[in-house]
Amino acid sequence: MLDFDSLLTDEERLIQHTVRDFVADRVRPAIAEWFEQGVSPVELAPELGKLGLLGMHLTGYGCSGTNAVSYGLACLELEAGDSGLRSLVSVQGSLSMYSIWKYGSEEQKQEWLPRLAAGQALGCFALTEPDFGSNPAGMRTRAERSGTDWVLTGNKMWITNGSVADVATVWARTDDGIRGFLVPRGTPGFTASDVRHKLSLRASTTSELTLDGVRLPQSAMLPHARGLAGPLGCLNEARFGIVFGALGAARDCLDAAIEYATTRIQFDRPIAGFQLTQAKLADASLELHKGLLLALHLGRLKDDGKLRAEQVSLGKLNNVRESIEIARTCRTILGGSGITLEYPILRHANNLESVLTYEGTSEVHQLVIGQALTGIAAFR
Numbered sequence: 001m002l003d004f005d006s007l008l009t010d011e012e013r014l015i016q017h018t019v020r021d022f023v024a025d026r027v028r029p030a031i032a033e034w035f036e037q038g039v040s041p042v043e044l045a046p047e048l049g050k051l052g053l054l055g056m057h058l059t060g061y062g063c064s065g066t067n068a069v070s071y072g073l074a075c076l077e078l079e080a081g082d083s084g085l086r087s088l089v090s091v092q093g094s095l096s097m098y099s100i101w102k103y104g105s106e107e108q109k110q111e112w113l114p115r116l117a118a119g120q121a122l123g124c125f126a127l128t129e130p131d132f133g134s135n136p137a138g139m140r141t142r143a144e145r146s147g148t149d150w151v152l153t154g155n156k157m158w159i160t161n162g163s164v165a166d167v168a169t170v171w172a173r174t175d176d177g178i179r180g181f182l183v184p185r186g187t188p189g190f191t192a193s194d195v196r197h198k199l200s201l202r203a204s205t206t207s208e209l210t211l212d213g214v215r216l217p218q219s220a221m222l223p224h225a226r227g228l229a230g231p232l233g234c235l236n237e238a239r240f241g242i243v244f245g246a247l248g249a250a251r252d253c254l255d256a257a258i259e260y261a262t263t264r265i266q267f268d269r270p271i272a273g274f275q276l277t278q279a280k281l282a283d284a285s286l287e288l289h290k291g292l293l294l295a296l297h298l299g300r301l302k303d304d305g306k307l308r309a310e311q312v313s314l315g316k317l318n319n320v321r322e323s324i325e326i327a328r329t330c331r332t333i334l335g336g337s338g339i340t341l342e343y344p345i346l347r348h349a350n351n352l353e354s355v356l357t358y359e360g361t362s363e364v365h366q367l368v369i370g371q372a373l374t375g376i377a378a379f380r
C-alpha cells in the first residue's frame, strides 16, 4: 500500500527476502505441528547461524555486523513465521550474545560469541524471578564471595531457551549491586525445568532456573556491567527487534484474512465483498503500515546512534498492541476456521499475548513514556 520497499536499501531488501524465503521453506511447513506439540525448533539454530541471523547487528567474533534496520526486518520475517522463532533469535542475539559482547571480557567473548553466532551453542538471559517481573530491581538471587569464587543462589522464572541453553547470563545481587554471570550448562547446582501447559509461544522453550549454591570462578562475572543498567541495556536491544517483529505476525494474519475473505462465499458472494469485511481489512492495513513507518524511523535513528529508550518503548507499545488487535480482527474474518491451527491467525494472536508481556509489559512502557513526557516516574 505504501511502497515501503522503496524506503529500503538493496542490501536491506536482500536480507529481508532471504529470511522470508527461509521461513517459507523451513518454518511454514512445520510450525503448526511444533506449536501443537510444544516443540521449540532449536535444531534450526545452525541454519540461522549460517544465514548470519544470530547476533546479526553485532560486529566481530563471527557476527554479521549488519545495520539495525536489517536486523529489524529479519525479526519481522521470522515473526511472520512464528513469534517463538523470533524469540529464539532475539534471545540469542540481543540478550545472550549482546550481554557478552557489550559487557564481557575478551576471554568470554572469544569463548562464547563465535559458537553462539554459528548456532553451535545456545544462550539464555535470566533476569525475571517468580516474585520480581516488572520490578527486577527487587531480585532475590544472590551472588556471595567464597574465597576468589562466587556462589549463586536463587530462582529465575520465564526464561526463554532456559533448558536448552549452553550458557546462561544470570543477573544476581552482590554487595556491589546487581552483576551478571555466565553460567555454563551442567554447572553443579544449576538446573532448569520447563514451564508446561502454555497457551502462547508454544514453539519456544520457557523454563524456570534454579541456582542452588552454584560455584563460579571470578572469570564468570561480566566485568563491564554494573547495576540494573546492564540488563536493561540488553532488553532495549531486544525490544527494538520486537518493534519490527510483531508486525510480521500482523502481516501474516492480514495476508491470511485477505486470502480467506476472497474465497469464502456467504450469501452467494465472497465475504471480501461485504463493506464490514473491507472496513476491517482497511483498518488493519492502515495500522500495519503506520507501524512499519514507525519501526523504520526508529531503526534509522538507531543506525544514526540517536535512539532513546523511551522511543523504543513507544515503538514496542504501539506495534505490539496494534499487532494483537490486527490478529484478533483478522480472526473474526475467518469465523470458525479462525480458531484452528490450519490457519496461522489464532496462533499469532496467542503468541502476541506473550510479546505484549515480555521485554516490559505494555503498562511498563506506558509508564516509561509517561515519565519522558512529564518528568515524573509513576512506577511506584
Ligand SMILES: Cc1cc2nc3c(=O)[nH]c(=O)nc-3n(C[C@H](O)[C@H](O)[C@H](O)COP(=O)(O)OP(=O)(O)OC[C@H]3O[C@@H](n4cnc5c(N)ncnc54)[C@H](O)[C@@H]3O)c2cc1C
Residues within 6 Å of the ligand: 091, 125, 126, 127, 128, 130, 131, 132, 133, 134, 135, 157, 158, 159, 160, 161, 201, 206, 354, 357, 358, 359, 360, 361, 362, 363, 364, 367, 378, 379, 380
Ligand atoms: C513466554 C515468556 C518468555 C519470557 N522470557 C524471558 C527471558 O528470556 N528472560 C527473562 O528474564 N524474562 C523473561 N520473561 C519474563 C517477562 O519479562 C515478565 O513476564 C514480564 O517482565 C512481566 O513480569 P511478570 O510476569 O512477573 O508480571 P508482573 O510484573 O507481576 O505484572 C503483572 C501485571 O501488573 C502490571 N504492573 C506491574 N507493575 C506495575 C506498575 N508499576 N504500574 C502499573 N502496572 C504494573 C504489569 O504491567 C502486568 O499487567 C518471559 C515471559 C514470558 C511470558
